[in-house]
Amino acid sequence: MDIDEPSNGAGPSKSRQGSRTIYIPETTNYQATVQQPFDYHSLDGTDPAICIDNGSHSWRAGFSSMSTPYIDRLNVVSRYKERKQNRNILLFGQDTDADASSRANIRSMFDGDLLIHGDILENALDYTFLTLGIDSTRIEQPIVMTERLANPLFTRAMTSEMLFELYNCPSVTFGIDSLFAFSQSAHPDGLAISLGHNATTIIPVCNGKGLLSRAKRIPWGGAQAAETLLRLAQLKYPGFPVKVTSSQATFMYHETCYFASNYEEELRLLESPENMAKMSTVVQFPYAQPDVVEKTDAEIAAALDRRREQGKRLQEMQAKQRAEKLAAKMVELEDYKQLLAERPTLKRADFVNRLQELTPFESEAEMESWIKKTESDIRRKQKKEAGEDIEPEEEPVFPLVDRPDEELTEEEVKEKRRQKLMKAGWETRVKAREEKKKEQAKKDEEKRQEESERATDLTGWANKLRAEQDAVINRIADRKKRRAQLGNRKSVASQSRMKSLANLAADDTNKKRKKNGDDDDGFGMDDSDWMVYREISGEDESEAEEEDQSQLQSIETRLLQFDPTFTEEDTMQGQAHAKNALVNAFVRGGSNGRYEPEDLKQSHQLHLNVERIRVPETWFQPSMFGVDCAGVGENSGWLLNGFEEEQRKRMMQGIFLTGGSSVISGLHTRLRNTLTPLLPFRAPLKILSSPDKDPRLDAWKGIALWSRTEQAKSARITRAEYEEFGGEWVKEHPWGNAPL
Amino acid sequence: MPRVPPPSRSGPRKSNASTPGPGDDGLTLADKLNYYDTPRPFKSHTFISKLPARTASAATTGVKKNVKQILVLERERVSGGDGFLSAAQTAAKARGEVVELGTKKKKPKTELSKRGLNLKGRGSRISSVVGSGAGTPMTEDLESGQTTPVMDETMEEKVEMALDNGPRKEIITYHTPTAPPSLLPAKKYCDITGLHASYTDPRTKLRYKGLEVWNVVRNLGPGVDQAYLALRGAQTSLK
Numbered sequence: 001m002d003i004d005e006p007s008n009g010a011g012p013s014k015s016r017q018g019s020r021t022i023y024i025p026e027t028t029n030y031q032a033t034v035q036q037p038f039d040y041h042s043l044d045g046t047d048p049a050i051c052i053d054n055g056s057h058s059w060r061a062g063f064s065s066m067s068t069p070y071i072d073r074l075n076v077v078s079r080y081k082e083r084k085q086n087r088n089i090l091l092f093g094q095d096t097d098a099d100a101s102s103r104a105n106i107r108s109m110f111d112g113d114l115l116i117h118g119d120i121l122e123n124a125l126d127y128t129f130l131t132l133g134i135d136s137t138r139i140e141q142p143i144v145m146t147e148r149l150a151n152p153l154f155t156r157a158m159t160s161e162m163l164f165e166l167y168n169c170p171s172v173t174f175g176i177d178s179l180f181a182f183s184q185s186a187h188p189d190g191l192a193i194s195l196g197h198n199a200t201t202i203i204p205v206c207n208g209k210g211l212l213s214r215a216k217r218i219p220w221g222g223a224q225a226a227e228t229l230l231r232l233a234q235l236k237y238p239g240f241p242v243k244v245t246s247s248q249a250t251f252m253y254h255e256t257c258y259f260a261s262n263y264e265e266e267l268r269l270l271e272s273p274e275n276m277a278k279m280s281t282v283v284q285f286p287y288a289q290p291d292v293v294e295k296t297d298a299e300i301a302a303a304l305d306r307r308r309e310q311g312k313r314l315q316e317m318q319a320k321q322r323a324e325k326l327a328a329k330m331v332e333l334e335d336y337k338q339l340l341a342e343r344p345t346l347k348r349a350d351f352v353n354r355l356q357e358l359t360p361f362e363s364e365a366e367m368e369s370w371i372k373k374t375e376s377d378i379r380r381k382q383k384k385e386a387g388e389d390i391e392p393e394e395e396p397v398f399p400l401v402d403r404p405d406e407e408l409t410e411e412e413v414k415e416k417r418r419q420k421l422m423k424a425g426w427e428t429r430v431k432a433r434e435e436k437k438k439e440q441a442k443k444d445e446e447k448r449q450e451e452s453e454r455a456t457d458l459t460g461w462a463n464k465l466r467a468e469q470d471a472v473i474n475r476i477a478d479r480k481k482r483r484a485q486l487g488n489r490k491s492v493a494s495q496s497r498m499k500s501l502a503n504l505a506a507d508d509t510n511k512k513r514k515k516n517g518d519d520d521d522g523f524g525m526d527d528s529d530w531m532v533y534r535e536i537s538g539e540d541e542s543e544a545e546e547e548d549q550s551q552l553q554s555i556e557t558r559l560l561q562f563d564p565t566f567t568e569e570d571t572m573q574g575q576a577h578a579k580n581a582l583v584n585a586f587v588r589g590g591s592n593g594r595y596e597p598e599d600l601k602q603s604h605q606l607h608l609n610v611e612r613i614r615v616p617e618t619w620f621q622p623s624m625f626g627v628d629c630a631g632v633g634e635n636s637g638w639l640l641n642g643f644e645e646e647q648r649k650r651m652m653q654g655i656f657l658t659g660g661s662s663v664i665s666g667l668h669t670r671l672r673n674t675l676t677p678l679l680p681f682r683a684p685l686k687i688l689s690s691p692d693k694d695p696r697l698d699a700w701k702g703i704a705l706w707s708r709t710e711q712a713k714s715a716r717i718t719r720a721e722y723e724e725f726g727g728e729w730v731k732e733h734p735w736g737n738a739p740l
Numbered sequence: 741m742p743r744v745p746p747p748s749r750s751g752p753r754k755s756n757a758s759t760p761g762p763g764d765d766g767l768t769l770a771d772k773l774n775y776y777d778t779p780r781p782f783k784s785h786t787f788i789s790k791l792p793a794r795t796a797s798a799a800t801t802g803v804k805k806n807v808k809q810i811l812v813l814e815r816e817r818v819s820g821g822d823g824f825l826s827a828a829q830t831a832a833k834a835r836g837e838v839v840e841l842g843t844k845k846k847k848p849k850t851e852l853s854k855r856g857l858n859l860k861g862r863g864s865r866i867s868s869v870v871g872s873g874a875g876t877p878m879t880e881d882l883e884s885g886q887t888t889p890v891m892d893e894t895m896e897e898k899v900e901m902a903l904d905n906g907p908r909k910e911i912i913t914y915h916t917p918t919a920p921p922s923l924l925p926a927k928k929y930c931d932i933t934g935l936h937a938s939y940t941d942p943r944t945k946l947r948y949k950g951l952e953v954w955n956v957v958r959n960l961g962p963g964v965d966q967a968y969l970a971l972r973g974a975q976t977s978l979k
Contacts, residue, residue: 032769082770090776098770114807114914118789130778137781152914153817153824154810158791166787201917213910217917228971235967264927267935271949484958582952586933610934623926626973630922726794726827738912 021282021590022255024248032095038063038070040133049707052128052145053177053700054121056110057197057222057660059093060697061128063141064704068697071131077123080105092127113148113198113219118158125167138168142716144707146177146699149201149215151737157727164722171716173707179203179210179735180702181658181695185688189647190654191636193671195661197222200619200632204639205654206647209734214642216635220618220627222661226250228625229257229615233606236587241603242285252608253615256281259666260613261673263620270610273585280589280609287604319385326381333374336367398423454562462563465555472552473572479545500532586610616664620674633674640679649683657689658698706735793833794825814913931968932956945969 048063055075062070073093080101082089091098096106109120129139143163147156156174163169178194178201188208194201203215230249234240260266269275295303336359343351343364352363361367400408400416401423408416454461485493523529552572559566568574577584577594588595590607597603618624620631630638636655640648655675657667668687675685690698706712715733722729730739805813813824825833930937930949937947941957944965948957957965969975 032773034772079776087771087774088776089770089774091770091773092775095770095773098773099768102770111807114810116805116807116810118804126780126783127775129782130775130780134782139782148914150912150914150917152810152814154791154805154813157794157824158789161789161791162787165789166784167782168784202919212912212917215917216919218919231967231971235964235971238961238964264936267929271935580952580955582933582949583956614929614934621922621927623922623972624929625971628921629919630924634922634924635919724827726830728824729827738910 021284022252024251024283024285026286032098035071035131037131037133040135047141049142049144049712050128050132050139051700051703051707052143053180053703054115054124054146055177055197055699056108056113058696059124059128060700061132062700062704063132064144064707066704067701069700071128072697075110075124076106076108077120078102078105078107079123090123092124110198113196113221114152115148115155115159118162121159122162122166125162129167139163140170142171142173142707143169144173144175144703144712146180146703147174147737148199149176149178149203149217149737150212153728156730160717160722160727164719164727169719171718172722173712173715173717173733173736174730175703175706175733175736176201176203176210177699178658179205180700180706181690181698182210182654182656182702183706183735184691184698184702185654185656187654187656187688189650190656190688191639191651193632193636193655193657193659193662195221195619195632195657195659195664195667197660198224200659202632202635202639204643204651206643206651210736212738214639216639218619218622218627218629218632218635220622220625220629222250222253222659224625225257225615225618225661226253228618229253229608229611232611232615233608236611237606240606241287244285244606248285252283252606254664256283256608256612257616257664258612259616259619259664259670261666261669263613263617263670266613267610271582273581273589276582276585276609277589279612280585280607281612282590283606283608284601285604285606287600289600322381323385326378326385329374330378333371333378336371340367340371396422396426458563462559462566465559465563466566469552469555469559469572472548472555473575476545476548476552476572479548504532616661616666619661620670631674633671633678636671637675637678640675645680648679652679652683653686655685655687657687658695660696662689662695702735790830794830811914818911818913931971945974 043063043065046065048065051062051064051069053060053069057075058072059075060069060072062068071093074096076093076096078089078091078096080089081087082101089102091102096102107117107120109115109117109124111117115121134140145159145163147159151174160172160174163172177196178192181194182190182192182203182205187205190205192201192203192205192210194203198219198221200218200220201215202217204211226246226249229252230244230246233244233249233252270279339354339358346354355361355364355367359367361370398419400412400419403416405413405416450461482493485491486497488494556571560568560571569578584595586607586609588607589609591602591605595602614624618627620633622629622631629635640651643651655671657671661667668689671687672685679685689695711733715731715736717729717731721731730736732739817824817826928937928947929935930953931946932953933949935949937949939950939954940947941954944957944960946957946965946968948954960968966975
């Protein structure tokens with residue numbers, strides 16, 4: 001039978017209301033142990049059948065004498081060559097989770113609902129017979145195996161060929177999983193509804209026999225549901241930091257989803273953000289919290305000390321370096337000075353030669369100016385080392401500036417020009433400094449004024465600020481709107497931009513005006529006139545935007561600080577939050593308070609609410625996710641209504657639900673609610689499910705029970721029959737497919 | 741067999757994605773669980789699949805078939821074409837006879853009667869029978885124990901007689917049980933939130949709940965609208 005992942009029985013019971021958190025397990029903590037082979041010889045003398053329930057999710061196998069299948073595993077195989085030691089590795093079921101390379105090589109024998117990979121089937125059968133401890137040279141027991149509803153011939157031929165020719169089985173019987181599950185319920189009439197892993201089937205049962213001609217299949221199963229949940233989550237959280245795997249999606253699906261007893265009604269309730277938040281379930285993914293070690297005061301002090309020590313050492317090192325540099329420079333200076341001192345003893349040409357040889361200077365003047373500069377430099381540095389303050393910059397004197405050119409020599413004229421420049425620079429600096437001071441004073445004055453205003457008339461002040469805030473918010477909104485509009489060529493904003501472009505390009509009007517002698521059209525009188533250039537350039541207005549944002553922030557912080565009636569909700573963010581309450585509840589409904597994108601815990605959360613009922617609802621409205629079929633309820637209703645009244649009455653006492661997704665809560669109520677209006681008024685309806693609450697094993701237990709009956713014995717296909725009619729042929733029996 | 745001990749690691753790796761280190765006995769978890777080399781006394785060593793020989797059409801000679809090929813084979817078999825040969829046909833082929841396919845050529849009637857084939861409604865009639873089963877739920881003929889080989893014209897006549905006179909058998913192929921479309925009008929749900937949708941965005945064709953969700957719709961990144969539409973199979977597909 002197609003069964004989904006076992007529902008985690010250890011998990012907390014599912015609550016519909018009240019947000020709660022489920023945790024995705026940190027790692028796959030699968031404690032793999034080798035499954036010990038069954039003691040095959042303990043069965044000597046008895047004649048059990050080997051029962052195999054081959055579902056697209058799980059593979060269950062065992063002898064019919066057992067109460068539960070000896071092997072119950074995921075139906076996947078991992079086969080690969082280990083490169084390090086060049087060995088072939090073959091793993092089955094959960095064992096495929098052993099390591100990274102085994103996980104990467106997982107394959108299933110099914111494609112969707114159909115068994116197509118014979119080699120993987122062979123691997124699974126090998127594992128089964130090995131684990132059942134079979135050590136004879138051929139399989140001696142009859143085999144009873146499940147297959148799909150209306151299994152294609154090729155698939156069946158492939159399976160039976162393998163069983164007969166490869167394993168030498170004495171006989172084989174095929175049957176349909178959900179019918180075997182139904183057979184357990186001991187009802188002669190009813191509906192076998194299986195919510196499987198890759199398909200959902202509804203098969204009517206009449207007089208103890210499956211009625212395949214009327215059976216219905218909906219191509220929707222647990223695998224599709226989990227995948228849909230995954231896609232919905234991906235679309236809802238496009239920037240989710242970790243990749244959600246499909247097994248995690250299956251886990252989420254089983255832990256959070258439930259069938260709404262009345263979907264329409266429940267959806268309407270969810271339209272209110274409070275209800276949406278209430279039913280949100282938070283799925284917390286594991287995350288690595290960066291190590292924040294709580295430090296004791298002593299530790300902090302020690303660290304501070306250490307840092308100070310380090311800083312000191314660094315300073316010392318720097319000082320040393322500086323001193324070394326200074327010393328080097330002084331030595332250099334001395335050398336040059338000495339050279340200069342030798343000057344009078346040398347001829348000019350010799351001196352220049354030596355100069356160029358020993359120093360990087362070209363001429364004497366160059367060297368002299370360097371010496372001068374370096375000397376003053378050294379003096380300053382020495383003073384600084386000694387801890388003296390550098391005297392504040394005093395007004396420099398420009399003695400030459402005021403003297404007329406006639407009095408000066410040529411050299412001095414040059415110097416005068418230099419001094420003039422320097423003076424201008426000096427004056428500008430002074431002016432700027434004064435301006436700055438003035439501005440500061442003005443600001444202080446404004447602040448003082450505002451403070452006094454606030455002190456005297458708080459409401460008036462707050463109102464003024466609020467008006468300002470509104471204006472800024474409006475500006476930001478307008479800008480956003482315009483930006484959006486400019487994207488569309490036909491929008492008003494785009495068209496007005498084109499109009500101004502055309503106006504500016506056609507300058508005949510200006511010329512005409514000039515002829516009339518009136519060349520001033522008043523452009524620029526209003527500051528906003530210049531906006532036209534900004535408008536036509538179409539460039540982004542990030543500068544203005546930034547300015548507005550900072551202004552808004554300052555307004556809001558001031559209001560928050562002083563106006564007791566101004567709360568977080570009144571800030572722009574708060575307003576937006578309130579406006580988007582529904583969407584916020586949809587995306588972040590499970591957490592209390594504001595979403596902090598920086599918070600790792602919150603950023604690793606998925607909040608599921610509508611999805612919890614939306615995904616299972618697909619069984620009742622497959623068209624929701626693009627499956628053009630009637631739902632389980634509608635199909636069941638049609639099937640039941642297609643029978644005579646007496647027969648229908650009997651069948652309505654045995655609506656049997658099985659398959660992995662039938663453990664999703666609320667299914668019984670939902671099916672009843674859907675069926676009741678379709679069926680005759682007040683007709684009694686009985687919906688059953690697995691007697692021991694484990695639909696995963698329904699089919700296998702059904703096989704085990706049935707295989708002991710005489711009916712089963714007569715339904716076996718013997719080797720002779722296989723050879724005569726081919727592998728695709730089946731003998732007719734109540735729980736199997738019809739022969740073609 | 742002698743095994744070279746793998747180099748020991750200095751410390752355990754933290755990532756759970758890594759291959760677990762070998763245990764005390766020098767075996768990795770995968771080694772322990774591996775059953776590749778376990779002897780299988782119950783298995784035949786001379787097994788060669790005969791299935792490829794049973795598919796007549798040249799295009800599908802490989803053993804591996806995908807879902808589509810498997811379903812095509814079944815359809816051809818049911819409609820009397822040259823898909824998946826029946827056991828009788830395979831036997832004939834093995835004897836070196838020319839296997840006649842389709843509905844053209846007859847087989848000697850004697851052979852058929854000798855083999856005791858009881859013909860039921862099949863062949864070209866099938867299309868009319870398939871799917872019409874709802875009206876006759878209990879007409880399965882229990883005495884039929886065999887599949888039919890080739891259809892021919894005389895058979896067809898017999899088939900019609902069988903249809904008129906006695907109980908007939910329905911052919912159920914993989915496609916037969918496919919559920920029909922719903923008769924109820926499909927409800928419209930918001931593509932973003934899943935709530936009831938009252939509006940459709942003309943630009944992206946996304947259904948949305950109201951103004952608030954519309955703001956979300958308008959700010960979707962490129963391609964996201966199509967991803968949402970693809971959920972319900974309404975995306976624009978370029979052909």
